[in-house]
Amino acid sequence: ALMFALARHIPQANRKLVGGEWDRGFKGIELTGKTLGVVGLGNIGAVVAERAHGLHMKVIGYDPVIDEERAKEIGVDLLPLDDVIKQADIITVHTPMLPETKHIIGKQAFENCKPGMRLINCARGGLVDEAALLEALENGKCGGAALDVYEKEPPEKGSPLVNHPKVVCTPHLGASTFDAQVKVAEIICSNVGNFLTGKDYIGRVN
Numbered sequence: 001a002l003m004f005a006l007a008r009h010i011p012q013a014n015r016k017l018v019g020g021e022w023d024r025g026f027k028g029i030e031l032t033g034k035t036l037g038v039v040g041l042g043n044i045g046a047v048v049a050e051r052a053h054g055l056h057m058k059v060i061g062y063d064p065v066i067d068e069e070r071a072k073e074i075g076v077d078l079l080p081l082d083d084v085i086k087q088a089d090i091i092t093v094h095t096p097m098l099p100e101t102k103h104i105i106g107k108q109a110f111e112n113c114k115p116g117m118r119l120i121n122c123a124r125g126g127l128v129d130e131a132a133l134l135e136a137l138e139n140g141k142c143g144g145a146a147l148d149v150y151e152k153e154p155p156e157k158g159s160p161l162v163n164h165p166k167v168v169c170t171p172h173l174g175a176s177t178f179d180a181q182v183k184v185a186e187i188i189c190s191n192v193g194n195f196l197t198g199k200d201y202i203g204r205v206n
């Protein structure tokens with residue numbers, strides 16, 4: 001949803017029209033034919049890649065954990081992180097938050113990326129260095145960003161990132177669907193039953 005919103009300036013155009021202005025000047029980009037860089041190719045990253053193939057995007061990715069065989073299965077060209085950053089028109093992050101993934105998209109990424117690169121973070125606050133992102137939006141190296149998660153939640157009132165004209169943002173709504181709530185309830189119930197009867201369960205008991 002954020003990739004479409006980012007590609008076609010949907011929130012900005014909506015805001016203008018609601019504000020009484022008929023501005024047909026928003027110029028977006030086609031997703032078909034563009035290169036999507038998926039950083040982190042676990043369950044979510046793999047589903048994102050599958051959806052992107054449906055849009056006829058080229059999908060490249062980086063993940064130090066998965067092997068070539070799995071990459072082939074999900075139709076993703078596995079590349080070093082620097083190459084993903086160099087080649088992608090749009091980068092989306094789907095890694096866990098770990099010491100080695102904090103600010104995985106930072107100053108260096110914005111130096112090496114294509115001019116106008118668009119960035120999506122609906123994974124974990126802190127994967128993107130917000131100060132570096134703001135600078136890259138200001139100097140034009142980053143063409144736009146879509147954010148659902150933040151280094152601090154909620155972000156400061158009047159945050160320059162949230163208020164930036166090239167940023168589309170939502171308040172950590174990633175899992176907020178009726179469907180996801182039903183699925184997570186079902187998984188929890190079957191896990192508790194399976195755990196108490198000594199059977200396998202999904203995930204872990206903290």
Ligand code: 9EZ
Nearest residue numbers: 039040062063064065095101
């Ligand atoms: C993915 C990762 C790190 C990563 C590390 C671990 C499951 N997982 N994924 C992309 N343990 C850096 C980039």
